[in-house]
Amino acid sequence: MSSLCSPLFWRDPRMPHVELRVIHDAREICYAPHSHEHWSLGAVTAGRSTFQYGEATYSIRAGDLVLMNPHWVHACNPVSGEAWAYLMLYVDTPWLTELRFKAGLLSSPDWLDFTTAVVSEPRLYANYQHMAACLLSQQSTAEKQATLVNYLLEVMHALEPASDSETRRIPEGLQAVADYLNTHAGCDISLEQLCRFSGYSTGHLIRAFKQHYGLTPHAYLINRRVQLGQHELKQGKTIAAAALDAGFNDQPHFQRTFKRLVAATPNQYRQ
Structure with a gap:
């Protein structure tokens, strides 16, 4: 597999609550349905793909953001071999829950899912790219942490969490x-x-x-x-x-x- 097709995983032991995945050419990258423990936020940076999330299927393209709640089954795959690329941010759920709670976005320090699956908002997309570029750069850990927190708070304020009636209740x-x-x-x-x-x-x-x-x-x-x-x-x-x-x-x-x-x-x- 070429270097363009190979995934890049950015991690920093000084920021253990976050991980970034970079894919420049995802034509040959296919996922089976799966879920994560953490909350995920992706950005399609080129091309188109199909996003299966829960019981819904979305057609997404460059400029779209996709959001995945912890433990929600999903898969994102290419459209008929078309070229596409993406960034994916994985955020530790307890850490993000505390951030939301301290920002006054949660009434209790307990995780609450988001109802939104896809966001097409140029400002949030551009700021995502800026945040990702910062994480991948040689800037200080303090600068990376501040950029990440500021961006996540921007996204959190823009989204509506699920209400109690919409939260999935498991027997x-x-x-x-x-x-x-x-x-x-x-x-x-x-x-x-x-x-x-x-x-x-x-x-x-x-x-x-x-x-x-x-x-x-x-x-x-x-x-x-x-x-x-x-x-x-x-x-x-x-x-x-x-x-x-x-x-x-x-x-x-x-x-x-x-x-x-x-x-x-x-x-x-x-x-």
Whole structure:
């Protein structure tokens, strides 16, 4: 893969609450449906693509911003091989929640989803590019932090969070299953275990879980294991160690699954 096609991941240990992904040519980059623990904000910098988010599908193009709530299933893929490029900012959810709360944008220090999925606003788009350029530059950490916070607050003020009636309410039994998968993702977990744990029948659990989380319990577990793998790689673990810690039986399986969900190899992500 050429350097233009290869993803660039910007990270700084002095700013552990944020990560930036840069893609110059995404024609060959395809994502399987997946979700993140963090809040994500992307900018399409060239071309067009299709954005699947929850149960909706959007056609997005250069100049658009896309927003992804934590744990919402999504995928963004090219249109018939057309060239497109994007920037993607991943922000730690607890850190962003505190920022919103201290700015008076939340009534309590608890995360609240946004109803907006796509924003076409030239000023916010231009300021996104300025913020991203700052993170990628040689400017001081203090300057990068200030630019990031100022931009996020600008976006937060421009968006309307979901009301209580719009917030997705997860049945207690399904939430318990998700919590169990989150906590024990590195372990062997069978569907029969989850049924015994939750009291759901096999068919009911699969249907109900996918309805509320967008993924079957097994797909949710695999998605969570990839998230664990990402965390391990960011901590400097080898690919083999990350695969083992994340619950994969072998490194090749981890690499294939990682690339399918992250649209990058584990080695590219480590770099």
